[in-house]
Amino acid sequence: MAVCNTVPRKKASICELQQNAAEIRRMVDNMFQNAGGGHYGGCLSEVDVLTALYFRILNVDPQNPRWDDRDRFVLSKGHGAGGLYCTLALAGFFAPERLSTLNQLDSAFGMHPDMSKVPGADMSTGSLGLGICAAVGMAIAGKLDKKSWRVYSLLGDGECHEGVVWEAAMAASHHRLDNLTAIVDRNALSMDGPTEEVMSLEPFAAKWEAFGWAVRTINGHNMREIVDALEAVPFVPGRPSLIVARTTKGKGISFIENRWDCHYASLNPEQGERARKELA
Amino acid sequence: MGAIDMELYRKLGTRDALGATLAEIGGEYPELVVLAADCLASVRGKAFAAKFPERAINFGIAEADMMMAAAGMATCGKIPVACTFGFLASLRAGEMIRSGICYPKLNVKIAATSSGLAMGDGGTTHHIIEDIAVLRSFANLTILAPCDGVATTKAVRAAIEFPGPVYLRLGRGGEPNVYKDDFDFEIGKAVTLREGSDVTIIAVGAVILRALEAADILAKKGVSARVIDMITLKPIDRDIILKAARETKLIVTAEDHNILGGLGGAVAEVLSEEPSVPLRRVGIKDTFCSIGPTDELMDKYGLSGKAIAKEVLDYT
Known part of the structure; x- marks a missing residue:
């Protein structure tokens, strides 16, 4: 299969990003099939955004993951770890073979990322709402030290039910953190059903605007739109940037797409074969 | 680190000593940042803020966000004090x-x-008699509970030097001076405030003075009581507990905390693993406390010097 660019510090083209995203989806599926299941829905919906970040936007060094002056990325939706692991592996932070240990005893790779064990993970997350707060702290630290590095964080939309997200939203605009960009993976489904039925989020973009963020809404699977938005931050100087990425939960596997009951899924052998074919 | 002005800290309670210490050492530690949740004045952080305005960061009444922002800052090399x-x-x-x-x-x-019970008048919402039990079960966390200004400045300085998470269990301020003289403070080492050969009273924080009072009462009755300040609640000083078990006939713990899971629980855990002496625990007997001045509340819930002494006498 074609992988156009495994050197993230050289900016990938849109075509290369699309091919990398397709490869990462295959890696996620392989990894989950090997482990017997995983958070398919949210890991597949976030892949295009993660690909754009790690192969075009973030100034990071896979050989030196703790480089002081790197851009930071916090996966606030920690259950999206599968997508992050595969992206980091393809970007060269560690050997992709290590992903075969997912969820096994003493593996570095579990359902949620552990910054002490996963090269390239800038924060341990998993409890929803906590990552964006940590990202706020990182952005404040960057401002204090007058650094040019930026902080990015990816949230789930259901995660925004957590009140602490809005504490962070307030703090980010109050402290004028225009070095902070949050992306919300707006796949419109959480574990119990559509977010608008479980606990309505709309008017979603307006909420963030009211909290002082500069907001753009994009198609979270259109690489051109993702890159354009990420390259345009800060949208307004002095304000944190929020990208609402409209996505499809389970993107890429037809029988998982838009299924809230596939938030976490285990595929039987037939489904596994079908998934592999669809992602090929 | 420069010499500590002990005369100053003998006059301060825990809360003022926190603020004074942060302001004093802020220049020494450029990475030190002070985070507050609309309580910068309350935690006596204004002096630090006056000297280092950029490094005093308010999060409003949003403790959860503040705590996680502190975590994020720490990943970038800051030493946040939340x-x-x-x-x-x-x-x-x-x-x-x-x-x-x-x-x-x-x-x-x-x-x-x-x-x-430092905010006795605040009622149960503002009392916190469960913190030791909860926090003691968090791996990687060090818990310090200094009882006065001298101990607080030592503990804060040690916490800043220590590489890792530290929880400082402080009071409301105004606590009388316990440590009259300088003393060597080391994380993980309890302090023997008074030597004694018959029984041992292990206390912490606001109960220390009451434990000393109990020792005075006991002395008059011919009982020699050792008093230990368990200033580091975690990791607990096993050696000093086991030494007390070898050298005295009874150990009594005393704390302004629920009797479940606090200092008494921690000491019981240590003693249960070794040949031991009887242990009695003085604390709040698994109840929420009523409203009132702290001293009166502590008396009411069995934390007076007299009550601690009685606990000893009942079992000797």
């Missing part, structure tokens, strides 16, 4: 301390004021 009331630090933001700070072992210091 300050708020004890009940908010340990319970409201307890999960953030566990998952966001202790799990990745980040270099965050949590300064929690008004612990125990």
Whole structure:
């Protein structure tokens, strides 16, 4: 299969990003099939955004993951770890073979990322709402030290039910953190059903605007739109940037797409074969 | 680190000593940042803010966000001191301390004021008699509970030097001076405040003075009581507990905390693993406390010097 660019510090083209995203989806599926299941829905919906970040936007060094002056990325939706692991592996932070240990005893790779064990993970997350707060702290630290590095964080939309997200939203605009960009993976489904039925989020973009963020809404699977938005931050100087990425939960596997009951899924052998074919 | 002006800290209680210490050492530690949840004045952080305005950061009444922002800052090399009331630090933001700070072992210091019954008039919402039990079960967390200004300045300085998460269980301020002289403070080492050969009273924080009072009462009755300040609640000083078990006939713990899971529980855990002496625990007997001045509340819930002495006499 074609992988156009495994050197993230050289900016990938849109075509290369699309091919990398397709490869990462295959890696996620392989990894989950090997482990017997995983958070398919949210890991597949976030892949295009993660690909754009790690192969075009973030100034990071896979050989030196703790480089002081790197851009930071916090996966606030920690259950999206599968997508992050595969992206980091393809970007060269560690050997992709290590992903075969997912969820096994003493593996570095579990359902949620552990910054002490996963090269390239800038924060341990998993409890929803906590990552964006940590990202706020990182952005404040960057401002204090007058650094040019930026902080990015990816949230789930259901995660925004957590009140602490809005504490962070307030703090980010109050402290004028225009070095902070949050992306919300707006796949419109959480574990119990559509977010608008479980606990309505709309008017979603307006909420963030009211909290002082500069907001753009994009198609979270259109690489051109993702890159354009990420390259345009800060949208307004002095304000944190929020990208609402409209996505499809389970993107890429037809029988998982838009299924809230596939938030976490285990595929039987037939489904596994079908998934592999669809992602090929 | 420069010499500490002991005369100053003997005059200050825990809360003022926190603020004074942060302002004093801020120049020495350019990475030190002070975070507050609309309580910068309350935690006596204004002096630090006056000297280092950019490094005093307010999060409003949002302790959970503050605690996680502290974690994020620590990943970038800062030494954040996140300050708020004890009940908010340990319970409201307890999960953030566990998952966001202790799990990745980040270099965050949590300064929690008004612990125990220090805000007696605040009622149960503002009392915090559960913090030791909760926090003691967080791996990677060090818990310090200084009882006066001298101990607080020592503890704060040690916490800043220590690479990892530290929780400072402080009072509301105005506590009388216990440590008249300088003393060697080391994380993990309890301090023997008074030697004694018959029984041992192990106390912490606001109960220390009452334990000393109990020892005075006991002395008059011919009982020689050793008094130990368990200033580091975690990791607990096993050696000093086991030494007391070898050298005295009874150990009594005393704390402004629920009798379940606190200092008494921690001491019981140590003693249960070794040949031991009887242990009695003095604390709040698994009840929420009523409203009132701290001293009167502590008397009411069995934490007076007299009550501690009685506990000893009943079992000797």
